[in-house]
Amino acid sequence: MTDEMDMEEGGVIKKFMFVNRKAPYGTIYALEGLEVVLISAAFEQDVSMAFIDDGVYELAKGQDTKAIGQKNFSPTYRALEGYDIEKLYVDQKSLDERGLTEADLLVDVQVMDSAELAAMMAEQDVLISF
Amino acid sequence: MKIGVLVSEGPYTHQASDSAYNFVKAALEKGHEIYRVFFYHDGVNNATRFTEPPRDDRNIVNRWSELGKQYNLDMVVCIAAAQRRGIMDENEAKRQGKSGDNIAEGFRISGLGQLVEAGIQCDRLVTFGD
């Protein structure tokens, strides 16, 4: 493991994109996905998150989980900035299909059309999807 | 080429673990290096040695253990996901005051950083899930 760490210190910076396509609470993917994103901050990589399809629901304002007995992890998205994770890309079409706009989201994002998002995905080194 | 693999689903319910196994085996047979197989989400359930499928079915856990042994694979189970789902090695069981451990041969429990690190070190990272 030591030589691997040396390489990392040597400054290998890759473009990581975490692709979120699942709604929160119904399954654990959004929550455990967020845990990976937070850990990735420690590795000083070029990290972004894409929210596509039901993944956009992860960012909906007004989540209140008291009555279902799960932890509301939505405030964590607002904390990402503190981890220097500021590239949050949201798929315009997925918002439109769900009757949502940027104003319905709990954090500042960059809304992208299909062509922009497709180009952004294509230039990544590592894509991890949840 | 150096390839990393992420397995996000447990055995039997989804095909993900079977597909990942067949992919890893084919890659090894072609002479590629499998840098790490990382088990996350319900994928950690691939690492319980308490699995006992019917005799005419494949034993997914043993199959991973055997492949791991044959090729000296680094098969890592995410600790946070494992704790949630009751997958423990001897140390962890002791630490948590549990009466026994259940991790299968060839798997080791470690942090999520191992997934990010695999993304950094590998030429490719391939995800198998649902």
Added chain:
Amino acid sequence: MLHIVNKSPFERNTLESCLRLATKGSAVLLTEDAVYAATTGSAAEGKIKAAMADLKIYALSPDLQARGMAGRVMDGVNLVDYGGFVDLVTEHSNCQSWL
């Protein structure tokens, strides 16, 4: 780029999202339940045919065989085994699994 899809087009919108967000010249590999999208006469056939103009479409043979669909593959879909799957991964600079 290689896109990997493993969901039936009749169960989820995964294939649709993948085809919308795959750039020209990318490859799409259909595995597991997504291989049903590669069969003739299905409602997904048109989508795959249209996608072939810009994308290279592959399907995993072992998954087609397992599902009794090996004889129903539409023209223009390239068949690969697990070794071919590995080659697709190494030949493309990155890959995304549309889970």
